[in-house]
Amino acid sequence: MISRRAWAALLVLTAGIALMVVSYLVLAAPWGFPPESEKFSNPRLAFAPLLFIIGVMIAFLAAVVYELWPQRGGKE
Amino acid sequence: MSGRAVALPYGVGRISLGWLALVAIAAALVGVGAFAYAIQELEGPIATGLRDWGTMGGATWGLYVSFIVYFVGVSFAGITVAALIRILGLTYLRPISRVAELLTIVSLILGALSVLADLGQPLRGIANLFRYARPQSPFFGTFTMVIAGYLFASLVYFYLAGRRDAYLMAQYPSPLRWLYRAWAAGYQDTPEEKARHERISFWLALGILPLLVIAHSTLGLVFGLMGGRPGWFSALQAPGFVVLAGVSGIGHIIVLAALLRWSLGLRDQPEMAAFRWLGQALLVLGIIYIYFTIVEMVTAGYAGREHEQRLAKLVLVGYYAPFFWTGMGALGLAIGLLASQALSGRWSIPLLVASGILANVTAVAKRLIIVVPSLTHGSLLPYGIGMYIPTWVEGAIIAGLMGLGALTILLFMKAFPIMEVPAPVEEVRP
Numbered sequence: 030m031i032s033r034r035a036w037a038a039l040l041v042l043t044a045g046i047a048l049m050v051v052s053y054l055v056l057a058a059p060w061g062f063p064p065e066s067e068k069f070s071n072p073r074l075a076f077a078p079l080l081f082i083i084g085v086m087i088a089f090l091a092a093v094v095y096e097l098w099p100q101r102g103g104k105e
Numbered sequence: 106m107s108g109r110a111v112a113l114p115y116g117v118g119r120i121s122l123g124w125l126a127l128v129a130i131a132a133a134l135v136g137v138g139a140f141a142y143a144i145q146e147l148e149g150p151i152a153t154g155l156r157d158w159g160t161m162g163g164a165t166w167g168l169y170v171s172f173i174v175y176f177v178g179v180s181f182a183g184i185t186v187a188a189l190i191r192i193l194g195l196t197y198l199r200p201i202s203r204v205a206e207l208l209t210i211v212s213l214i215l216g217a218l219s220v221l222a223d224l225g226q227p228l229r230g231i232a233n234l235f236r237y238a239r240p241q242s243p244f245f246g247t248f249t250m251v252i253a254g255y256l257f258a259s260l261v262y263f264y265l266a267g268r269r270d271a272y273l274m275a276q277y278p279s280p281l282r283w284l285y286r287a288w289a290a291g292y293q294d295t296p297e298e299k300a301r302h303e304r305i306s307f308w309l310a311l312g313i314l315p316l317l318v319i320a321h322s323t324l325g326l327v328f329g330l331m332g333g334r335p336g337w338f339s340a341l342q343a344p345g346f347v348v349l350a351g352v353s354g355i356g357h358i359i360v361l362a363a364l365l366r367w368s369l370g371l372r373d374q375p376e377m378a379a380f381r382w383l384g385q386a387l388l389v390l391g392i393i394y395i396y397f398t399i400v401e402m403v404t405a406g407y408a409g410r411e412h413e414q415r416l417a418k419l420v421l422v423g424y425y426a427p428f429f430w431t432g433m434g435a436l437g438l439a440i441g442l443l444a445s446q447a448l449s450g451r452w453s454i455p456l457l458v459a460s461g462i463l464a465n466v467t468a469v470a471k472r473l474i475i476v477v478p479s480l481t482h483g484s485l486l487p488y489g490i491g492m493y494i495p496t497w498v499e500g501a502i503i504a505g506l507m508g509l510g511a512l513t514i515l516l517f518m519k520a521f522p523i524m525e526v527p528a529p530v531e532e533v534r535p
Contacts, residue, residue, distance in 0.1 A: 059241065071237060079235035085253070089257055096302060097290055097291070
């Protein structure tokens with residue numbers, strides 16, 4: 030059975046990865062038609078690269094959440 | 106323990122004359138660097154030897170960019186060693202894990218500060234980087250993933266790895282008890298907490314290792330993807346950067362581990378097995394890097410296009426040859442020293458330290474060779490030959506950064522155990 034601690038860490042990890050995926054694939058990646066058009070070269074949202082970095086940070090914060098999650102009554 | 110004078114482990118809180126002298130030297134370097142940076146900010150980049158390439162006949166990247174690459178390279182080995190301890194169970198490396206992690210964090214911060222030194226308007230540069238950077242660009246990988254993602258991941262690892270020692274330190278009466286309690290954050294060294302920490306450290310190490318390879322490869326790709334810049338455009342740049350990062354980082358760790366053993370008066374910590382492992386790793390990486398360099402030079406010099414052949418000649422026998430041969434000679438000597446120890450089976454700490462220093466001479470010389478000649482002599486456009494001579498301002502800022510790194514490590518050593526504390530030790534002073 031997965032403990033609450035592991036669930037919390039997984040939630041934070043998933044949030045971080047989701048932010049990375051959305052900020053890159055949706056907000057910054059050069060998708061469009063025609064694909065070589067310069068119009069799609071820059072991020073669609075200003076500070077999308079910063080969101081990607083924040084996503085990386087949140088993903089690694091999952092480790093801190095896992096270790097620091099309070100232990101109830103001395104047992105998981 | 107309260108109410109009695111106790112000696113904190115590994116010299117924490119004990120101020121010696123030697124330590125004070127080192128702090129004074131490091132602080133003086135920081136002061137000189139800050140003064141030089143103030144001049145650069147007041148006068149602008151004209152105070153440096155950097156000029157536009159082409160019509161101004163200069164190089165836009167010089168000492169600062171060479172040292173960005175160098176500092177980021179040094180960071181490689183620290184977190185790698187820490188990660189390998191967890192993943193491969195190399196327990197004899199544990200005593201050097203904290204200093205290795207600290208080296209990673211300090212060198213990444215110095216790398217970030219070198220970026221700021223290179224920018225004419227640092228604040229505008231930072232804001233625009235986060236605002237407009239394209240995540241598919243190697244520059245993004247280098248200047249944001251490395252400095253934000255990789256540094257943050259290393260800080261998380263460092264923080265979690267230090268909680269146990271913070272808990273142990275909080276048992277002693279000391280003015281920094283509040284800091285140890287805050288760092289420990291409720292940790293009590295129970296078997297469950299230990300198991301949990303081992304588990305999360307393993308997964309964290311597994312997560313950091315690919316990030317680390319990506320970070321160093323993108324730094325190499327900044328140069329390697331420049332199709333219009335002879336000397337840079339090469340598939341070997343990314344793996345070469347990863348390997349040279351390992352060479353310089355492991356060299357640094359050997360020197361720091363020896364300094365710790367000497368300055369703390371420890372006869373058996375870090376143990377010889379740790380030095381042997383580091384020596385063997387440096388030997389293997391050094392040989393791989395020599396091989397990469399030979400392949401690169403043969404390809405460019407024998408079958409390269411006209412500009413690449415000219416640049417290869419310039420590096421091998423021309424204007425930049427002294428830098429190239431100093432770097433290669435130092436690496437050859439380091440490999441010789443390491444190979445003789447490996448073959449005889451007798452490892453010597455002074456010889457390992459000499460190898461570590463020589464490896465870093467190579468790393469600095471090779472970074473300069475990678476960055477500068479392609480800008481001064483590698484243009485495909487019909488411009489004349491460029492020139493780059495660093496000014497004292499650039500030298501002083503780099504010296505100041507190195508002083509800042511040394512100062513950070515020296516201050517940390519007096520506030521927190523630089524090696525893992527084996528068990529609470531109480532010594533009553535007479």
